[in-house]
Amino acid sequence: MKSKVYFSDARSRDFKESKINKIKKLLKKIGLKNIIEKDALTAVKVHFGERGNDTFMNPVFVRSIVDEIKSLGGKPFVTDTNTLYKGSRHNAVDHLMTALEHGFGFATINAPIIIADGLKGGNFIECPIKGKHFKKVKIAEAIHAANAMVVLSHFKGHQLAGFGGAIKNLAMGCAPGQGKKEQHASRFHTKIENCTACGMCIAHCPEDAISFVHKEILNPKAIVTKKENEKPKASINKDKCIGCGECLTVCKYDAIAIDFGTEMIPFNERMAEYAYGVTRDKSTKDNETKIIYINLLLNITPDCDCASWSDAPMVPDLGIMASLDPVALDKACFDMVNAQQGISHSHLQKNYAPGEDKFKGVWDYTVGEIQLSYAEKLGMGSLEYEIVKI
Secondary structure, three states: OOEEEEEEEOOOOOHHHOHHHHHHHHHHHHOHHHOOOOOOEEEEEOOOOOOOOOOOOOHHHHHHHHHHHHHOOOEEEEEEOOOOOOOOOOOHHHHHHHHHHOOOOHHHHOOOEEEOOOOOOOOEEEEEOOOOOOOEEEEEHHHHHOOEEEEEEEOEEEOOOEEEOHHHHHHOOOOOHHHHHHHHOOOOEEOOOOOOOOOHHHHHOOOOOEEEEOHHHHOOOOOOOHHHHHOOEEEEOOOOOOOOOHHHHHOOOOOEEOOHHHHHHHHHHHHHHHHHHHHHHOEOOOOOEOEEEEEEEOOOOOOOOOOOOOOOOOOOOOEEEEEOOHHHHHHHHHHHHHOOOOOOOOOOOOOOOOOOOHHHHHOOOOOOHHHHHHHHHHOOOOOOEEEEEO
16 A cells, blocks of 8 residues: 655745745644644654754744644654764754754744753663664664654755665664664775875764874885875774764765675665664554654755755755655655756766666765665555655
8 A cells, every 4th residue: 555645845936835834734634633642742853953064954844843733732842862973963062052053942943952862872762673683772762752753854865875864864863872873883994095184084083993094004015105104094993983974974085985885785774773663662552653754855965964064955946745654755755856857066976867866876885775675674664655745
Protein backbone atom coordinates (compact mmCIF):
# COMPACT_ATOMS: atom_id res chain seq x y z
CA MET A 1 0.00 0.00 0.00
CA LYS A 2 1.33 3.43 -0.96
CA SER A 3 1.96 5.93 1.82
CA LYS A 4 0.46 9.37 1.46
CA VAL A 5 2.85 12.29 1.16
CA TYR A 6 1.17 15.70 1.27
CA PHE A 7 2.74 18.46 -0.79
CA SER A 8 2.33 22.22 -1.02
CA ASP A 9 4.44 24.11 -3.53
CA ALA A 10 6.62 27.15 -2.87
CA ARG A 11 4.37 29.64 -4.67
CA SER A 12 2.50 32.30 -2.67
CA ARG A 13 0.43 35.19 -4.01
CA ASP A 14 -1.57 36.14 -0.91
CA PHE A 15 -1.57 35.74 2.88
CA LYS A 16 -3.63 32.55 2.85
CA GLU A 17 -0.97 30.92 0.67
CA SER A 18 2.03 31.99 2.74
CA LYS A 19 4.43 29.20 3.66
CA ILE A 20 3.48 29.68 7.31
CA ASN A 21 -0.17 28.99 6.54
CA LYS A 22 0.76 26.15 4.20
CA ILE A 23 2.53 24.40 7.09
CA LYS A 24 -0.61 24.80 9.22
CA LYS A 25 -2.77 23.35 6.46
CA LEU A 26 -0.42 20.38 6.09
CA LEU A 27 -0.53 19.72 9.83
CA LYS A 28 -4.33 19.69 9.82
CA LYS A 29 -4.50 17.50 6.73
CA ILE A 30 -2.06 14.96 8.11
CA GLY A 31 -3.94 14.72 11.39
CA LEU A 32 -1.89 16.52 14.03
CA LYS A 33 -4.93 16.39 16.32
CA ASN A 34 -4.68 12.60 16.34
CA ILE A 35 -1.27 12.56 18.04
CA ILE A 36 -1.60 15.56 20.38
CA GLU A 37 -3.49 14.86 23.59
CA LYS A 38 -4.20 17.44 26.29
CA ASP A 39 -1.00 18.45 28.10
CA ALA A 40 1.08 16.20 25.82
CA LEU A 41 4.75 17.16 26.06
CA THR A 42 5.56 17.52 22.38
CA ALA A 43 9.08 17.76 20.95
CA VAL A 44 9.48 19.91 17.86
CA LYS A 45 12.74 18.51 16.48
CA VAL A 46 14.71 21.06 14.45
CA HIS A 47 18.29 21.93 13.51
CA PHE A 48 19.30 25.39 14.78
CA GLY A 49 22.15 25.67 12.26
CA GLU A 50 25.86 26.06 12.89
CA ARG A 51 27.13 29.60 13.45
CA GLY A 52 27.93 31.06 10.01
CA ASN A 53 25.17 29.06 8.29
CA ASP A 54 22.19 31.07 7.03
CA THR A 55 19.96 28.47 5.32
CA PHE A 56 18.88 26.68 8.50
CA MET A 57 15.21 26.32 9.42
CA ASN A 58 13.38 29.66 9.54
CA PRO A 59 12.17 30.23 13.14
CA VAL A 60 8.79 31.54 11.95
CA PHE A 61 8.08 28.10 10.45
CA VAL A 62 8.78 26.56 13.85
CA ARG A 63 6.37 29.08 15.42
CA SER A 64 3.56 27.95 13.12
CA ILE A 65 3.95 24.36 14.37
CA VAL A 66 4.21 25.42 18.01
CA ASP A 67 0.99 27.46 17.72
CA GLU A 68 -0.90 24.52 16.20
CA ILE A 69 0.26 22.18 18.96
CA LYS A 70 -0.83 24.68 21.61
CA SER A 71 -4.22 25.12 19.97
CA LEU A 72 -4.80 21.38 20.51
CA GLY A 73 -3.85 21.55 24.20
CA GLY A 74 -0.30 20.24 23.82
CA LYS A 75 2.81 21.58 25.53
CA PRO A 76 5.49 21.99 22.87
CA PHE A 77 9.21 22.47 23.31
CA VAL A 78 11.77 23.01 20.54
CA THR A 79 14.76 20.71 20.66
CA ASP A 80 17.97 19.36 19.14
CA THR A 81 21.01 17.46 20.42
CA ASN A 82 24.62 18.55 20.85
CA THR A 83 27.14 17.93 18.09
CA LEU A 84 29.94 15.39 18.05
CA TYR A 85 32.40 17.78 16.42
CA LYS A 86 33.79 21.02 17.84
CA GLY A 87 31.71 24.03 16.89
CA SER A 88 29.04 26.40 18.09
CA ARG A 89 26.68 23.60 19.27
CA HIS A 90 29.08 21.18 21.02
CA ASN A 91 27.52 21.74 24.47
CA ALA A 92 24.15 23.02 25.63
CA VAL A 93 25.38 26.50 26.59
CA ASP A 94 26.97 27.20 23.20
CA HIS A 95 24.06 25.44 21.48
CA LEU A 96 21.47 27.68 23.15
CA MET A 97 23.47 30.80 22.40
CA THR A 98 23.69 29.81 18.72
CA ALA A 99 19.93 29.13 18.63
CA LEU A 100 19.25 32.58 20.09
CA GLU A 101 21.63 34.24 17.63
CA HIS A 102 19.74 32.55 14.82
CA GLY A 103 16.39 33.91 15.94
CA PHE A 104 15.03 31.02 18.00
CA GLY A 105 14.06 33.19 20.97
CA PHE A 106 10.85 32.72 22.94
CA ALA A 107 9.35 35.87 21.44
CA THR A 108 9.66 34.28 17.99
CA ILE A 109 8.98 30.59 18.49
CA ASN A 110 6.61 30.87 21.51
CA ALA A 111 8.09 27.81 23.22
CA PRO A 112 11.06 26.91 25.40
CA ILE A 113 14.20 25.34 23.94
CA ILE A 114 15.48 22.16 25.56
CA ILE A 115 18.77 20.62 24.44
CA ALA A 116 17.63 17.03 24.53
CA ASP A 117 20.83 15.27 25.61
CA GLY A 118 21.79 17.68 28.40
CA LEU A 119 24.71 19.95 29.09
CA LYS A 120 27.45 17.77 27.58
CA GLY A 121 25.48 15.03 25.84
CA GLY A 122 25.29 12.67 28.80
CA ASN A 123 21.49 12.49 29.12
CA PHE A 124 20.15 9.56 27.11
CA ILE A 125 18.37 6.22 27.35
CA GLU A 126 19.08 2.99 25.47
CA CYS A 127 16.30 1.56 23.34
CA PRO A 128 16.48 -2.11 22.23
CA ILE A 129 16.18 -2.90 18.51
CA LYS A 130 16.92 -5.89 16.31
CA GLY A 131 19.35 -4.57 13.75
CA LYS A 132 22.30 -5.83 11.78
CA HIS A 133 24.66 -3.33 13.42
CA PHE A 134 22.98 -2.54 16.75
CA LYS A 135 20.98 -4.37 19.41
CA LYS A 136 20.25 -1.10 21.18
CA VAL A 137 20.49 2.57 20.27
CA LYS A 138 21.02 5.68 22.39
CA ILE A 139 18.22 8.28 22.33
CA ALA A 140 18.42 11.72 23.92
CA GLU A 141 16.47 11.73 27.18
CA ALA A 142 14.14 14.68 26.48
CA ILE A 143 13.12 13.20 23.12
CA HIS A 144 12.50 9.82 24.72
CA ALA A 145 10.40 11.42 27.48
CA ALA A 146 8.22 13.44 25.08
CA ASN A 147 4.70 12.14 24.48
CA ALA A 148 4.74 13.09 20.79
CA MET A 149 7.05 14.69 18.25
CA VAL A 150 7.00 16.78 15.09
CA VAL A 151 10.20 16.28 13.08
CA LEU A 152 10.84 19.39 11.00
CA SER A 153 13.69 18.87 8.53
CA HIS A 154 15.47 21.01 5.96
CA PHE A 155 15.96 18.66 3.01
CA LYS A 156 19.43 19.21 1.51
CA GLY A 157 22.66 17.48 0.52
CA HIS A 158 25.16 15.89 2.88
CA GLN A 159 28.82 15.02 2.30
CA LEU A 160 28.55 11.54 3.88
CA ALA A 161 24.86 10.64 3.85
CA GLY A 162 24.25 11.96 0.33
CA PHE A 163 21.20 13.84 1.54
CA GLY A 164 19.63 14.74 4.84
CA GLY A 165 15.91 14.63 5.53
CA ALA A 166 13.58 13.05 8.08
CA ILE A 167 15.60 9.84 8.51
CA LYS A 168 18.86 11.67 9.21
CA ASN A 169 17.07 14.11 11.52
CA LEU A 170 15.79 11.13 13.51
CA ALA A 171 19.08 9.25 13.50
CA MET A 172 21.81 11.81 14.12
CA GLY A 173 19.52 14.54 15.40
CA CYS A 174 17.95 12.50 18.21
CA ALA A 175 21.18 10.82 19.35
CA PRO A 176 23.68 12.06 21.94
CA GLY A 177 27.37 12.31 21.08
CA GLN A 178 27.97 8.64 21.90
CA GLY A 179 25.16 7.64 19.55
CA LYS A 180 26.50 9.86 16.79
CA LYS A 181 29.90 8.26 17.29
CA GLU A 182 28.38 4.77 16.94
CA GLN A 183 26.69 5.76 13.68
CA HIS A 184 29.78 7.28 12.10
CA ALA A 185 32.27 4.58 13.15
CA SER A 186 34.36 5.27 10.02
CA ARG A 187 37.99 6.30 9.92
CA PHE A 188 39.58 8.97 7.75
CA HIS A 189 43.08 9.44 6.41
CA THR A 190 44.99 12.25 4.72
CA LYS A 191 46.10 12.41 1.12
CA ILE A 192 49.49 13.95 1.78
CA GLU A 193 50.00 14.99 -1.83
CA ASN A 194 47.04 17.37 -1.51
CA CYS A 195 47.68 18.65 2.03
CA THR A 196 48.74 22.31 2.23
CA ALA A 197 49.19 22.25 6.02
CA CYS A 198 46.53 24.96 6.45
CA GLY A 199 45.55 23.50 9.84
CA MET A 200 41.76 23.66 9.38
CA CYS A 201 41.32 19.94 10.07
CA ILE A 202 43.36 20.20 13.26
CA ALA A 203 41.35 23.18 14.50
CA HIS A 204 38.02 21.38 13.98
CA CYS A 205 38.87 17.88 15.22
CA PRO A 206 36.94 17.22 18.48
CA GLU A 207 39.35 14.49 19.62
CA ASP A 208 42.71 16.13 18.79
CA ALA A 209 43.32 13.16 16.49
CA ILE A 210 45.11 15.18 13.79
CA SER A 211 48.59 16.63 13.98
CA PHE A 212 51.33 17.87 11.67
CA VAL A 213 53.95 15.26 10.82
CA HIS A 214 56.96 15.54 8.50
CA LYS A 215 56.59 13.83 5.14
CA GLU A 216 59.43 11.36 5.68
CA ILE A 217 57.67 10.02 8.80
CA LEU A 218 54.40 9.57 6.91
CA ASN A 219 56.14 7.62 4.16
CA PRO A 220 59.60 6.35 5.26
CA LYS A 221 60.22 4.66 1.89
CA ALA A 222 59.71 7.84 -0.10
CA ILE A 223 62.62 9.88 -1.40
CA VAL A 224 62.03 13.24 0.24
CA THR A 225 64.12 16.33 -0.38
CA LYS A 226 65.08 18.57 2.50
CA LYS A 227 62.85 21.33 1.16
CA GLU A 228 59.83 19.01 0.94
CA ASN A 229 60.39 17.77 4.47
CA GLU A 230 60.48 21.30 5.89
CA LYS A 231 56.71 21.61 5.40
CA PRO A 232 54.81 19.07 7.55
CA LYS A 233 51.57 17.38 6.53
CA ALA A 234 48.42 16.60 8.50
CA SER A 235 48.22 13.05 9.83
CA ILE A 236 45.17 11.37 11.42
CA ASN A 237 45.64 9.07 14.39
CA LYS A 238 43.17 6.27 13.59
CA ASP A 239 43.11 5.12 17.21
CA LYS A 240 41.79 8.52 18.30
CA CYS A 241 39.60 9.28 15.25
CA ILE A 242 35.87 8.93 15.99
CA GLY A 243 34.75 9.26 12.37
CA CYS A 244 32.68 12.44 12.73
CA GLY A 245 33.79 13.65 9.28
CA GLU A 246 34.32 17.26 10.30
CA CYS A 247 37.82 17.24 8.77
CA LEU A 248 36.33 16.12 5.44
CA THR A 249 33.81 18.96 5.58
CA VAL A 250 36.26 21.78 6.31
CA CYS A 251 39.14 20.71 4.04
CA LYS A 252 39.22 22.83 0.87
CA TYR A 253 42.00 20.88 -0.83
CA ASP A 254 40.57 17.35 -1.10
CA ALA A 255 43.24 16.16 1.34
CA ILE A 256 40.93 14.06 3.56
CA ALA A 257 39.72 10.67 2.38
CA ILE A 258 37.77 7.62 3.47
CA ASP A 259 37.39 4.20 1.88
CA PHE A 260 34.11 5.12 0.23
CA GLY A 261 33.78 1.72 -1.42
CA THR A 262 33.43 -0.08 1.91
CA GLU A 263 32.37 2.59 4.43
CA MET A 264 29.37 4.32 2.85
CA ILE A 265 26.86 1.45 2.85
CA PRO A 266 27.31 0.46 6.53
CA PHE A 267 27.28 4.14 7.53
CA ASN A 268 23.85 4.63 5.97
CA GLU A 269 22.61 1.35 7.48
CA ARG A 270 23.75 2.38 10.96
CA MET A 271 21.98 5.68 10.52
CA ALA A 272 18.77 3.94 9.45
CA GLU A 273 18.90 1.65 12.50
CA TYR A 274 19.20 4.62 14.83
CA ALA A 275 16.25 6.31 13.11
CA TYR A 276 14.29 3.07 13.45
CA GLY A 277 15.02 3.04 17.19
CA VAL A 278 13.50 6.51 17.58
CA THR A 279 10.35 5.55 15.65
CA ARG A 280 9.94 2.40 17.77
CA ASP A 281 10.37 4.50 20.91
CA LYS A 282 7.54 6.78 19.75
CA SER A 283 5.06 4.06 18.77
CA THR A 284 2.02 3.05 20.81
CA LYS A 285 1.24 -0.51 21.90
CA ASP A 286 -1.02 -0.72 18.85
CA ASN A 287 1.98 0.26 16.70
CA GLU A 288 0.54 3.69 15.89
CA THR A 289 3.06 6.47 15.43
CA LYS A 290 3.25 9.55 17.63
CA ILE A 291 5.47 11.37 15.13
CA ILE A 292 4.59 13.70 12.25
CA TYR A 293 7.26 14.54 9.66
CA ILE A 294 7.62 17.75 7.65
CA ASN A 295 10.39 18.34 5.10
CA LEU A 296 11.12 21.77 3.67
CA LEU A 297 12.43 21.70 0.10
CA LEU A 298 13.73 25.26 0.29
CA ASN A 299 17.35 26.41 -0.05
CA ILE A 300 18.39 22.92 -1.16
CA THR A 301 22.10 23.33 -0.54
CA PRO A 302 24.84 20.72 -1.14
CA ASP A 303 25.90 20.73 2.53
CA CYS A 304 24.28 20.03 5.86
CA ASP A 305 23.28 22.96 8.08
CA CYS A 306 26.13 21.75 10.33
CA ALA A 307 28.48 23.53 7.92
CA SER A 308 29.50 27.02 9.05
CA TRP A 309 28.55 28.43 5.65
CA SER A 310 25.73 28.14 3.12
CA ASP A 311 26.48 27.43 -0.52
CA ALA A 312 24.14 28.26 -3.41
CA PRO A 313 21.13 25.92 -3.87
CA MET A 314 21.48 23.04 -6.37
CA VAL A 315 17.88 23.31 -7.62
CA PRO A 316 15.09 25.91 -7.23
CA ASP A 317 12.85 26.03 -4.17
CA LEU A 318 10.14 23.37 -4.50
CA GLY A 319 7.85 23.55 -1.48
CA ILE A 320 6.90 21.64 1.65
CA MET A 321 6.08 17.95 2.15
CA ALA A 322 4.56 16.13 5.11
CA SER A 323 3.81 12.52 5.97
CA LEU A 324 3.40 9.98 8.77
CA ASP A 325 5.92 7.82 6.91
CA PRO A 326 9.53 9.11 7.01
CA VAL A 327 10.71 6.68 4.31
CA ALA A 328 8.02 7.70 1.82
CA LEU A 329 8.57 11.37 2.67
CA ASP A 330 12.33 11.28 2.08
CA LYS A 331 11.89 9.20 -1.09
CA ALA A 332 9.36 11.68 -2.47
CA CYS A 333 11.71 14.58 -1.69
CA PHE A 334 14.67 12.71 -3.19
CA ASP A 335 12.71 12.04 -6.39
CA MET A 336 11.35 15.58 -6.67
CA VAL A 337 14.81 17.15 -6.30
CA ASN A 338 16.28 14.81 -8.89
CA ALA A 339 13.45 15.58 -11.31
CA GLN A 340 14.57 19.22 -11.48
CA GLN A 341 16.99 20.97 -13.79
CA GLY A 342 20.14 21.62 -11.76
CA ILE A 343 21.40 25.17 -11.26
CA SER A 344 24.64 25.64 -13.16
CA HIS A 345 26.31 28.13 -10.82
CA SER A 346 25.96 25.81 -7.83
CA HIS A 347 28.34 23.17 -6.43
CA LEU A 348 26.92 20.62 -8.89
CA GLN A 349 29.73 19.07 -10.94
CA LYS A 350 27.45 16.93 -13.13
CA ASN A 351 23.91 15.46 -13.32
CA TYR A 352 22.27 18.78 -14.21
CA ALA A 353 19.52 17.24 -16.36
CA PRO A 354 16.05 16.41 -14.99
CA GLY A 355 16.00 12.82 -13.73
CA GLU A 356 19.71 12.70 -12.88
CA ASP A 357 20.88 12.27 -9.28
CA LYS A 358 21.73 15.76 -8.01
CA PHE A 359 23.22 14.46 -4.77
CA LYS A 360 25.73 12.31 -6.64
CA GLY A 361 26.30 15.37 -8.79
CA VAL A 362 28.03 17.00 -5.82
CA TRP A 363 29.21 13.97 -3.80
CA ASP A 364 29.67 11.16 -6.33
CA TYR A 365 30.78 8.57 -3.74
CA THR A 366 27.62 8.79 -1.63
CA VAL A 367 24.90 6.12 -1.53
CA GLY A 368 22.09 8.01 0.17
CA GLU A 369 19.51 5.71 -1.41
CA ILE A 370 20.71 3.00 1.02
CA GLN A 371 19.20 4.84 3.97
CA LEU A 372 15.84 4.61 2.18
CA SER A 373 15.95 0.96 1.12
CA TYR A 374 17.36 -0.24 4.44
CA ALA A 375 14.85 1.81 6.44
CA GLU A 376 12.06 0.15 4.46
CA LYS A 377 13.59 -3.25 5.18
CA LEU A 378 13.59 -2.43 8.90
CA GLY A 379 9.88 -1.66 8.73
CA MET A 380 10.06 2.12 9.13
CA GLY A 381 7.90 2.81 6.10
CA SER A 382 7.44 2.31 2.39
CA LEU A 383 9.28 3.43 -0.72
CA GLU A 384 5.93 3.45 -2.51
CA TYR A 385 4.13 6.76 -2.10
CA GLU A 386 1.24 8.84 -3.42
CA ILE A 387 1.64 12.62 -3.67
CA VAL A 388 -1.43 14.51 -2.43
CA LYS A 389 -1.24 18.18 -3.38
CA ILE A 390 -2.65 20.66 -0.89
